[in-house]
Amino acid sequence: MPDTTDTAAPYQTIIGLEVHVQLLTKTKLFCSCENRFGAAPNTLTCPVCLGLPGSLPVMNREAFRLAVRAATALNCTIAEFTKWDRKNYFYPDLPKGYQISQFDLPFSEHGQLEAIDPKGAFPPRMVRILRVHLEEDAGKSMHDEAAGTGDSRIDLNRTGTPLLEIVSQPDLRSAAEARCWLNELRLLLVYLGVSDCNMQEGSLRVDANVNLHIPCDGGRVAKTPIVEIKNMNSFRSVERALTYEVARQYEEWQATGKELGSAPKQTRGWDDAAGITRGQRHKEESSDYRYFPEPDLVPVTLTADQIDEVRRGMPESPRALRQRLEETWQISAYDADVLVGQGRALVNYFETLARLVEDGKVASNWMQQDVLRTLNERGIAIADFPVAAEGLATVIGRVKKGDFDTSRGREIFAEMINSGRSADDVISEMGIAAVGDDELMTLCRELVEGNPKIVADVQGGKEQAAAGLIGQAKKKNPNVNPGKVRALCLEIIRGMS
Amino acid sequence: MQPTELSAVELVAAVANGDLTAVACTQAALDRIAALDAGTNAFLHVDRDGALAAAEAVDAKRAAGQPLGPLAGLPVGVKDALCTRDMPTTCASRMLEGYRPPYDADTVARLRAADAVIIGKTNMDEFAMGASNENSAFGPVRNPWDPTRATGGSSGGSAACVAASMVTASIGSDTGGSIRQPAGLCGVTGLKPTYGRVSRRGLVAFASSLDQIGPMGHSAADCGLVLETIAGHDPLDSTSLNEAVPAYTQLLEEPLAGVRIGRVPAHFGDGLDPEVAAAVEEGFRVLEAAGATIHDIDLPHAKYGVATYYLIAPCEASSNLARYDGVHYGHRTKEPCRSDAFDSPLVEMYCRSRAEGFGPEVKRRVMLGTYALSAGYYDAYYKRALQVRRLIRQDYQEAFSKVDLIGGPVSATPAFPLGEKTDDPLAMYLLDLYTVTTNLAGVCGISFPCGFTGSGLPVGYQLQGPALAEPLLLRAADRFQRLTEWHRRRPTTA
Numbered sequence A: 001m002p003d004t005t006d007t008a009a010p011y012q013t014i015i016g017l018e019v020h021v022q023l024l025t026k027t028k029l030f031c032s033c034e035n036r037f038g039a040a041p042n043t044l045t046c047p048v049c050l051g052l053p054g055s056l057p058v059m060n061r062e063a064f065r066l067a068v069r070a071a072t073a074l075n076c077t078i079a080e081f082t083k084w085d086r087k088n089y090f091y092p093d094l095p096k097g098y099q100i101s102q103f104d105l106p107f108s109e110h111g112q113l114e115a116i117d118p119k120g121a122f123p124p125r126m127v128r129i130l131r132v133h134l135e136e137d138a139g140k141s142m143h144d145e146a147a148g149t150g151d152s153r154i155d156l157n158r159t160g161t162p163l164l165e166i167v168s169q170p171d172l173r174s175a176a177e178a179r180c181w182l183n184e185l186r187l188l189l190v191y192l193g194v195s196d197c198n199m200q201e202g203s204l205r206v207d208a209n210v211n212l213h214i215p216c217d218g219g220r221v222a223k224t225p226i227v228e229i230k231n232m233n234s235f236r237s238v239e240r241a242l243t244y245e246v247a248r249q250y251e252e253w254q255a256t257g258k259e260l261g262s263a264p265k266q267t268r269g270w271d272d273a274a275g276i277t278r279g280q281r282h283k284e285e286s287s288d289y290r291y292f293p294e295p296d297l298v299p300v301t302l303t304a305d306q307i308d309e310v311r312r313g314m315p316e317s318p319r320a321l322r323q324r325l326e327e328t329w330q331i332s333a334y335d336a337d338v339l340v341g342q343g344r345a346l347v348n349y350f351e352t353l354a355r356l357v358e359d360g361k362v363a364s365n366w367m368q369q370d371v372l373r374t375l376n377e378r379g380i381a382i383a384d385f386p387v388a389a390e391g392l393a394t395v396i397g398r399v400k401k402g403d404f405d406t407s408r409g410r411e412i413f414a415e416m417i418n419s420g421r422s423a424d425d426v427i428s429e430m431g432i433a434a435v436g437d438d439e440l441m442t443l444c445r446e447l448v449e450g451n452p453k454i455v456a457d458v459q460g461g462k463e464q465a466a467a468g469l470i471g472q473a474k475k476k477n478p479n480v481n482p483g484k485v486r487a488l489c490l491e492i493i494r495g496m497s
Numbered sequence B: 001m002q003p004t005e006l007s008a009v010e011l012v013a014a015v016a017n018g019d020l021t022a023v024a025c026t027q028a029a030l031d032r033i034a035a036l037d038a039g040t041n042a043f044l045h046v047d048r049d050g051a052l053a054a055a056e057a058v059d060a061k062r063a064a065g066q067p068l069g070p071l072a073g074l075p076v077g078v079k080d081a082l083c084t085r086d087m088p089t090t091c092a093s094r095m096l097e098g099y100r101p102p103y104d105a106d107t108v109a110r111l112r113a114a115d116a117v118i119i120g121k122t123n124m125d126e127f128a129m130g131a132s133n134e135n136s137a138f139g140p141v142r143n144p145w146d147p148t149r150a151t152g153g154s155s156g157g158s159a160a161c162v163a164a165s166m167v168t169a170s171i172g173s174d175t176g177g178s179i180r181q182p183a184g185l186c187g188v189t190g191l192k193p194t195y196g197r198v199s200r201r202g203l204v205a206f207a208s209s210l211d212q213i214g215p216m217g218h219s220a221a222d223c224g225l226v227l228e229t230i231a232g233h234d235p236l237d238s239t240s241l242n243e244a245v246p247a248y249t250q251l252l253e254e255p256l257a258g259v260r261i262g263r264v265p266a267h268f269g270d271g272l273d274p275e276v277a278a279a280v281e282e283g284f285r286v287l288e289a290a291g292a293t294i295h296d297i298d299l300p301h302a303k304y305g306v307a308t309y310y311l312i313a314p315c316e317a318s319s320n321l322a323r324y325d326g327v328h329y330g331h332r333t334k335e336p337c338r339s340d341a342f343d344s345p346l347v348e349m350y351c352r353s354r355a356e357g358f359g360p361e362v363k364r365r366v367m368l369g370t371y372a373l374s375a376g377y378y379d380a381y382y383k384r385a386l387q388v389r390r391l392i393r394q395d396y397q398e399a400f401s402k403v404d405l406i407g408g409p410v411s412a413t414p415a416f417p418l419g420e421k422t423d424d425p426l427a428m429y430l431l432d433l434y435t436v437t438t439n440l441a442g443v444c445g446i447s448f449p450c451g452f453t454g455s456g457l458p459v460g461y462q463l464q465g466p467a468l469a470e471p472l473l474l475r476a477a478d479r480f481q482r483l484t485e486w487h488r489r490r491p492t493t494a
């Protein structure tokens, strides 16, 4: 596949992502401890997740259901038979000395998810998904380096949290594509309700594998050694780290000529403050995990009917939703992307509004300019927005009717947001009343009579001079509709000549 | 009435009808332990106060006219591999010396709920790895029939405490014969139930796919009585069977007429002690006299049982025992861990803690398992072993289409002198020859005395049955015991 995003570069960038997502279950994967972030250390634990002697795991069906839901949305094939395996390694935050994971028979594989840039910076990129499997999370180690004692503290609250591992094929061709794809993945998982995908709290974690394919003389393609980048704590960091690493690899290749196979896969950590990746020291013999089937758990079987049932219960994906909004409400791809990116609840608000005002474009404009701005300013979600779609629809309806103009409508809406009062209340409180036709005619006559200079200008062909009349009209009566004033005044002036 | 001379069935009845108090039974057990156990070393921990308190509670219940549990007043010894919240649980290892679990094993909870009185925790091979009970970090158990000899293992303490009538019944665990073999060498009756019949929750894991908890006592009826309490579905053990628990003790009356018992000629090969062979053959005659028919059958892959077992069990053990790393509980080295010989202080702490905490047999098996699971060896060892395990399972299926039960020896020799095999791990592993296939196939087996050697050592007879055939297994063993007196013999103790 040709590089479509950076045709100027003398190489092709090859990126694959490995994403870990914590599932939104009430309890952990193999015990009944609460699955919750932010509790006091080691308070959400029991003999099972502490790995005490004699304890046994029992699979959380809800975790498996969410996992199947996610994999189905990622177009994966769901296995009718899947099993658990032990991944053995020693670490203080892994109290059993092994992680219950899935090795050779993951519950799903062969999926795909497309990265589409709403601004069209690169053509849509279909990314294949190698596999999605379920496993338990480890605990958290906090190394107290500041204290200089070398002490480490272990919090096992996270131990046993259900974790979905999503491994993509190396199908991404730029850092921007990677970020876009991650955005789409996060949005999808949030829409499905399987995860809150909060990177700050660690419920979504990303590792990236990257290398370069460099065309050389004679048609040979040099491949740089694959580097795995860790410690990226935002999608922006992922993009920055990949951009940095791509440049670094090209420079290193120019300097050393080292290619894939001549060096083992390297792990580098992203230093966000310094804006660089650094090689991490790790042991050569690191990855013999001695996987074998977990004898404490029974294999999981799903019937074709059960898999179908999950498929039927699938909500509209962000991608399908964008398309539907574009088609149904005639809004731009960009606007649809912004709305969908805000979550399903905001889209519902928008669609209610659009239905009430019978105009998707107008509704979308109000959403983007007024509703979203307020949400951002206040840092609240649409669920906490003080004005219901019906209230905003009333305002927009009055604007459309010509009772007042858009900017007046905005003031009314802002006041509704601030006071929480209804459109009608705010309108009457602000003294806004529809101006009758007779009243308006009288006002315009007065204006024309009182402004001979403007009248002369208009008569001389400068119609824009009428703007001065509108300003005066608004001063005399703030409720007048500027468009109507202008039209009426011009009509009177024309009638004079 | 001397409580320690009663069977479990008799004792429970005596407590229920007021002929004996639970306190008297408990006191008798404690007295006998005080008198004998210094020489036997069957107990690692005796919970004198807890046992008396539990017994008093049973007596108070009876006095108040409240219904008693089915094991009310029964003094029970529990293998130290089962978690007990009020007693240490060490698995006879320095690694867990002083460790107190925060919860009771399912079996322990069921015993308490049935008003049994848990006297203490019995000695065993460290982490249940062994066939002589010489691998205990706290000293070997001595055979009550001859204190210079081993009890067998790994549930040696549970076998010895019943054999010496310190308690009326006990709980063991059987991964490759660890209930049946010591039962055979100590002249008691021991049942390894079908895999999943008794919950493993709270049993410190050795080899998860093979481990099974079971009862030990003086008779099949006693084992049936205890099994009625400890068997049953546990939703917190995913491998526990969700099958109704029969009233085993109510199903013993039907005669054995028409029951087909298989005999495997290969069991009577070269390694079998002639006195053992004779007693076991006599056992077949007894069953025949009871109405059973004897049929020669073949278990063609049984000869690979020991090799298969000594791959699967160590592989699972190497992973199950990884948690004993000195970080969260258990033994942690007191060395400073600042040596350059290790990759990091953490790795040094792991290595030293495990080197100090585990005994040689545990280390041997952890290393065997780690090796067999390593990249490049998995297919040749672990995977191959699983394939042979399937063949062994098929052998049993095939056999049980022809016969109802399979009879034969439990172990090739009677109790052997302490120290005789400790320097020869392979000879020790071969002690499991007749028992490991039961675990590999996941079926059930029972061992009970079928005679004595000229020098007065008990010889065990083993019956194996298909999955969930415990009612028939217990009925056949009970019928055998109605026709013989071997199980009534007691060692002469000081």
Ligand SMILES: [Zn+2]
Pocket: A028, A031, A032, A033, A044, A045, A046, A047, A048, A049, A050, A160
């Ligand atoms: Zn837990």
